[in-house]
Amino acid sequence: MADSYLPPVSREGHVSLTQQIFQGLRSVILNGTLQQGARLSSWQDLSSQLGVSRGTVKRAYDLLKDENLVETKGSGGTWVAAVLPLSPPPQVAEESKPEGLFYDFEAGPQYFQLGVPAQDEFPAKAWYGAWRQAIATEIVRPQIYPDPRGLASLRREVAGYLATARGVHCLPSQVFITSGFTGALGIVLNVMNLSGKKAFVEEPGFPRTRHALEQAGIETIPAPVDDRGMRIPVEExxxxxxxxxxxPGQxxxxxxxxxxARRQALLKWADDSDAWIIEDDYAGELQLSGHVSQALAADDASGRVFHIGSFSKTLNPGLRLGFLVVPRTLAEKFTAFVGHLAPAGSVVAQQAVQNFMSGGHFFRHLRRMKAVYADRKTVLVETLRRELHPAIRCEFDGALSVRLFLPPGTDDVSIAGVARANDLGVLPLSPWYQRKDSPRGLLLGIANVRRRDVASRCKALSQILSP
Ligand SMILES: Cc1ncc(COP(=O)(O)O)c(C=O)c1O
Known part of the structure; x- marks a missing residue:
């Protein structure tokens, strides 16, 4: 890979241009900025970028070579020497990773990791085909700025999918392709001027959503969740x-x-109070038990609901693709915003998802995954029942997770830390609550549970949990 470092040159002093280029490159090689094995720009490129002759650059490169700082491979190019005469000082500290800002998935999903799809069951062949076709389309597509709302063909596909799978009837002009749920949330907060306002959030609820709202200076008011879902605390x-x-979906x-009844109460509250509802349908189509309910937006007669879906759980969180459906009367306002401030991302990725959907693979994939996840959950629950102390209550209805409840006051955050150090990606339950005396427990994702190793993983978890 060419490293396009440009040494600073000036025509004002007495130092020759050759010396300036030589000294500039020498210092960045010796301080480790240009790493061993990095490719230098060609004489031609560097000379045209600096506005000097090729001979000047060549002489500077020769001086670097005399000091064994670079090596050439025939006429193929110039590289920083693999072995330097003086070892560069230790690199400036690796770029730090802001605590809590990213999902810590870089090492690959751990066992029980929540929020990721099952890697081993991904329909790689169909997915590859969808991308190959997308790249073929891309090569002949005019190189112009695309529609900032997202590819029209994908928005049409999403509108059709929502009508069939989630009962939401919308026009493609109400659909915006976004950078997942997270990107869509940012757009809604901006367009609706919600920064600095007050919001009901589920208690317990997704901590990242709460943190996102806090970032926007929004006061979050806990709305309790019981076995029928969130209840707007009307009395207070x-x-x-x-x-x-x-x-609402999961x-x-x-x-x-x-x-x-809660759906109706929520919609009525929004209508009566001139308020908005943001529906996070992150996995609504992957409900594993009971009757699959339609999206809340399907019942929204007053245009109060922003429906947000994501491909993070159904396809891959690395895609960073999701979709936002806005009430019809607000479509124009959102179009103006995304056009100027938040256009949809890579057209190739959008095209690949559209190909995958229009080829019928997405529905097939969802159907299959529901069966796979249901099976994995059954296996996990059976194994946990065998391996865990009977005093640990285990809940497993609905979601793509199993919840373990621990005695009040247990430090579930530390326990989860120990588990993660042992390659078990469980999450503590207490941070999902805003209140301090929150229930304690662990959340176990089911996506990557496999029959062959579930017993040993549950045994390891049981040992961590035993006093
Ligand atoms: C409740 C909830 N909402 C949304 C998301 C997905 O966010 P995104 O689409 O930005 O990946 C997740 C992922 O873990 C989630 O758990």
Whole structure:
């Protein structure tokens, strides 16, 4: 890979241009900025970028070569020498990773990792075909700025999918392709001017959503979740709550669907209070038990609901693709915003997803995965029942997770830390609550559980949990 470092040159002093280029490159090689094995720009490129003759650059490169700082491979190019005469000082500290900002998935999903799809069951062949076709399309597509709302063909596909799978009837002009749920949330907060306002959030609820709202200076008011889902605390209703964020299809993390009465109450609250609802349908189509409910947006007669879906759980979180459906009357306002500030990302990735969907693979994949996940959950629950102390309550309805409840006051954060150090990617339950005296427990993702190793992993977890 060519490293396009440009040494600074000046025509004002007495130092020759050759010496300036030589000294500039020498210092970045010796301080480790240009790493061993990095390729230098060709004489031609560097001379045209610096506005000097090729001979000047060549002489500078010769001086580097005399000091054994670079090596050439015939006429193929010039590289920083693999072995330097003086070893460079230790690199400036590796770029630090901001604590808690990213999902710590870089080492690959751990066992029980929540929030990732099953890697081993991914339909790689169909997916590869969808990408190959997308690249073929890309090569002949005019190189112009694409529609910032997302590819029209993908928005049409998503609108069709939502009508069939989630009961939402919308026009493609209401659909915006976004950088997952997270990107869509940012767009809604901006367009609806919600920064600095008040929001109901589920208690317990997805900590990242709460942190996102806090970033935007939004006051989060806990709305309790019971076995019928989130309940707007009408009796203690603070004036001026502007919106609610809810996971009606599969409550995160407890897994139940919002009951019909609660859905109606939530929509009525929004209507009566001139408030908005953000529906996080991150895995609504992957409900594993009971009747699969339609999206909340399907019942939204008053245009109060922003429906957000994501391909992170159904395809791959690395795609960073999701979709936002806005009420019809607001489509134009959102178009103006995304056009200027938040256009949809890579057209190739969008095209690949569209090919995958229009080829019928997406529906087939979802159907298969529901069966795979249901099987993995059954196996996990059976094994946990065998391996765990009977005093540990285990809940497994609905969601793509199993919840273990630990005695009040247990330090579930430390326990999860120990488990993660042992390659078990469980999450602590308490950070999903805003209140301090939260229930304690662990969340176990089922996606990557396999029959062959589930017993040993549950045994290891049981040992960590035993006093
Ligand atoms: C409750 C909830 N919402 C949304 C998301 C997905 O976010 P994104 O689409 O930005 O990957 C997740 C992923 O873990 C989640 O658990």
């Amino acid at each position: 209703l603070q004036a001026g709550v502007d919106f609610a964020i809810v996971t 409550q995160a993390p407890l897994g139940m669907t919002l009951s019909p």
